Amino acid sequence: YTIGRTIGVDRWRWSRAPRVVSMRAWAKRRLARSTAAVVFTARFIPFARIAVNLTAGAERLPAPRYLGLCALAACAWAVYQSFIGAAIARLLPAYPVAAVLISIAIALLVGWALDAVLTRRFAPGTR
Template identity: 35%
Template sequence: MADVADLIYAVARSPWALFALVGLLVIDGFFPLVPGETMVVTLAALGASGHGPEPVAVLVVATAATMVGDGIAFLIGRSIHPARRVWMRGSKAQTALLWASGRIERNPGTILVGAKFLPFVRVAVTMTAGASGLPAWRYLVFSLLSATIYTAYHVGVAVAAGELFIADPFVGLAASIAFGILSATAIGGIHGMVTRAQRSRAAASVEHGDL
């Protein structure tokens, strides 16, 4: 067991760990089925306990990589409407696209920042921002803000857990990943409830108007 732990620590301290982090986060920007967030939390938690890269390095690298991945999604939306992408035709993706299209033009900053914490929604919002004709310079400002907040949140949680369980880094890692899953589930649940409530009010308004 000690040998396995030593191997994991060695990999985490290797420069290749940050290269892997960049690759995962870039892909995660337009294809949210890779463990980008988990890699951020893993490296930051191990770094906080002295067995990985410095959390500040994770924060800087992850923020930059997240912006690159989001930028690719933005360009995809600019060139090919997201609704035409094969992998965006599922029910979750289509729901996210409908939600994003109705809001991105009214308040792009708030939506781009808030959507970062919802995997399918954040990709749909970013692609919709590109398809909507949002100026690139405005998008870059919002992208920097959203990527920084999003990354700082995950690094902060990981560092807190890593320092709290510094004597047992793997317990800290498990705690930070568990917290991330629970918080993402809670945010997704709240988003779903708000969306359903808005749809119900809209349907009731239409029905009342018909009457």
């Protein structure tokens, strides 16, 4: 987040690679619409977290709100990974891909729910 905010996202050659540019474009569009869903989802997808953090900083998302969501997402990730290790792995020992897909789906649902609550709570005209 800080690197994206202070330095930007196009400074390094690797950050201009098509795949990275594509991830950043996705993150920018999604961050504008549903910050919590993006933060929670990115926590569960390798490399997406980097793109989201850099993009959030470069797009100047308010740090307190963004970092608060990151802290909640990190806690959710840790709890969920513990749950996956104890429960899902026991149910699906031969299907690690299914466990990852379930993880992503739950992250999306939690993010969307949190966005709905935050949008209602902080919408103009509400207190």
